[in-house]
Amino acid sequence: xxxxxxxxxxxxxxxxxxxxxxxxxxxxxxxxxxxxxxxxxxxxxxxxxxxxxxxxxxxxxxxxxxxxxxxxxxxxxxxxxxxxxxxxxxxxxxxxxxxxxxxxxxxxxxxxxxxxxxxxxxxxxxxxxxxxxxxxxxxxxxxxxxxxxxxxxxxxxxxxxxxxxxxxxxxxxxxxxxxxxxxxxxxxxxxxxxxxxxxxxxxxxxxxxxxxxxxxxxxxxxxxxxxxxxx
Amino acid sequence: xxxxxxxxxxxxxxxxxxxxxxxxxxxxxxxxxxxxxxxxxxxxxxxxxxxxxxxxxxxxxxxxxxxxxxxxxxxxxxxxxxxxxxxxxxxxxxxxxxxxxxxxxxxxxxxxxxxxxxxxxxxxxxxxxxxxxxxxxxxxxxxxxxxxxxxxxxxxxxxxxxxxxxxxxxxxxxxxxxxxxxxxxxxxxxxxxxxxxxxxxxxxxxxxxxxxxxxxxxxxxxxxxxxxxxxxxxxxxxxxxxxxxxxxxxxxxxxxxxxxxxxxxxxxxxxxxxxxxxxxxxxxxxxxxxxxxxxxxxxxxxxxxxx
Numbered sequence: 266x267x268x269x270x271x272x273x274x275x276x277x278x279x280x281x282x283x284x285x286x287x288x289x290x291x292x293x294x295x296x297x298x299x300x301x302x303x304x305x306x307x308x309x310x311x312x313x314x315x316x317x318x319x320x321x322x323x324x325x326x327x328x329x330x331x332x333x334x335x336x337x338x339x340x341x342x343x344x345x346x347x348x349x350x351x352x353x354x355x356x357x358x359x360x361x362x363x364x365x366x367x368x369x370x371x372x373x374x375x376x377x378x379x380x381x382x383x384x385x386x387x388x389x390x391x392x393x394x395x396x397x398x399x400x401x402x403x404x405x406x407x408x409x410x411x412x413x414x415x416x417x418x419x420x421x422x423x424x425x426x427x428x429x430x431x432x433x434x435x436x437x438x439x440x441x442x443x444x445x446x447x448x449x450x451x452x453x454x455x456x457x458x459x460x461x462x463x464x465x466x467x468x469x470x471x472x473x474x475x476x477x478x479x480x481x482x483x484x485x486x487x488x489x490x491x492x493x494x495x496x
Numbered sequence: 497x498x499x500x501x502x503x504x505x506x507x508x509x510x511x512x513x514x515x516x517x518x519x520x521x522x523x524x525x526x527x528x529x530x531x532x533x534x535x536x537x538x539x540x541x542x543x544x545x546x547x548x549x550x551x552x553x554x555x556x557x558x559x560x561x562x563x564x565x566x567x568x569x570x571x572x573x574x575x576x577x578x579x580x581x582x583x584x585x586x587x588x589x590x591x592x593x594x595x596x597x598x599x600x601x602x603x604x605x606x607x608x609x610x611x612x613x614x615x616x617x618x619x620x621x622x623x624x625x626x627x628x629x630x631x632x633x634x635x636x637x638x639x640x641x642x643x644x645x646x647x648x649x650x651x652x653x654x655x656x657x658x659x660x661x662x663x664x665x666x667x668x669x670x671x672x673x674x675x676x677x678x679x680x681x682x683x684x685x686x687x688x689x690x691x692x693x694x695x696x697x698x699x700x701x702x703x704x705x706x707x708x709x710x711x712x713x714x715x716x717x718x719x720x721x722x723x724x725x726x727x728x729x730x731x732x733x734x735x736x737x738x739x740x741x742x743x744x745x746x747x748x749x750x751x752x753x754x755x756x757x758x759x760x761x762x763x764x765x766x767x768x769x770x771x772x773x774x775x776x777x778x779x780x781x782x783x784x785x786x787x788x789x790x791x792x793x794x795x796x797x798x799x800x801x802x803x
Binding site: 314316337340341342343344345348354356367368370371372373375376415419 | 504505508703704706707708709710711712713714715717800801
């Protein structure tokens with residue numbers, strides 16, 4: 266499902282964020298990506314969502330090599346990935362319904378279908394009935410759940426999250442992680458970047474540790490997959 | 497994507513664009529006004545040309561020839577000449593304007609009545625007013641007619657009344673070219689105004705564009721509302737331009753009518769025809785779409801989602 270093959274990423278400012286990183290994530294897996302800030306977690310997610318292309322090596326997602334994917338196919342590629350951000354990236358001037366409906370709107374879903382699926386997604390994150398609220402009228406935890414509803418509303422096979430619990434207290438963090446695991450239960454592949462090791466231990470999923478742009482613990486970088494901890 | 501779904505999408509984008517324009521009425525109104533003025537100017541020029549053409553239409557076909565006889569030619573001789581000229585196949589009618597009648601007319605219409613009293617004798621010659629047949633009013637035919645009369649020893653001067661018509665047509669032609677240049681330049685201006693307005697709107701909606709691209713919105717999806725905004729600006733500006741021109745025609749109408757009456761015409765100022773309005777609205781729509789497309793193509797590409 267996701268394969269990183271000797272991937273290096275150097276940004277235009279000269280900083281090398283990833284060096285020779287290899288791992289793969291299988292269909293239906295839930296994986297935590299951890300490491301200190303600046304270790305390269307966000308870069309891995311950007312490479313998966315094709316917000317960046319690798320400088321060297323190959324990133325293959327859903328059988329597509331992001332290095333060679335044509336620009337005009339990027340939109341369709343991204344429609345199969347749900348993305349959750351730490352700062353949730355909601356449009357402040359649009360009600361919750363419009364925010365969640367956006368991925369369906371860009372995929373030209375019929376209006377009736379949009380209505381049904383937005384309600385279903387909001388129901389899953391426990392926010393049914395808040396469709397008309399503006400994001401700023403919600404609590405931080407609720408805003409994050411709206412972001413998650415938007416990420417899953419189009420039922421993408423892959424869900425990636427960048428520090429989704431960064432702004433949440435421990436109880437809310439746990440709640441959000443349980444939500445992610447529920448998506449995994451129905452077959453969605455979930456990749457969560459977090460530095461919250463406590464939470465990672467609590468959930469006991471596979472963990473990929475990044476350190477200074479490299480996968481930590483893999484003595485042979487070619488070994489796939491690079492499993493650091495599995496309980 | 498089925499046709500109905502595509503239609504619904506477009507309708508949604510159109511309504512969204514309308515809503516956004518309505519939410520900032522002042523800046524929308526100012527932009528519309530600028531576009532309207534730029535479109536109203538060539539439209540007015542066009543009206544000026546058509547009206548000038550229509551107003552002189554009656555004269556333009558009049559290609560009468562005035563034959564001025566020498567002052568010592570007696571009236572009887574003039575009538576004889578008129579009869580001879582009337583025999584020609586290319587002449588429809590010949591009228592003799594006797595010198596006395598000419599002086600009387602001049603006294604009546606010129607306003608120099610008093611001054612003319614002082615004249616001891618009539619300085620005017622007899623004049624033959626020759627009307628060629630309609631099918632013989634080409635410049636070449638008129639020229640041969642002129643040569644025919646010039647050859648007579650009794651004739652002092654042959655004047656083709658069509659000369660001023662030709663001059664006038666040449667002036668009209670210059671105005672028509674001027675109209676094209678003005679339309680082209682002002683069209684470019686409309687493109688620039690709409691392009692810049694769309695650029696500002698793209699900048700203002702940067703966050704929304706980033707998120708839309710992030711969740712898989714294609715470039716055409718992101719571009720669509722801006723294209724609609726451009727077309728709405730263009731068509732809205734064109735409608736406003738139509739209004740401006742209509743008001744100008746209404747204001748000018750009365751004075752043009754009285755001016756025409758002074759020249760003995762019952763000409764009434766014409767407003768834009770249905771075709772003129774169609775061209776105006778079409779030009780507005782095309783310029784709006786094009787300006788928005790150019791701007792969107794330039795500025796949307798640079799906005800990519802960041803994580």
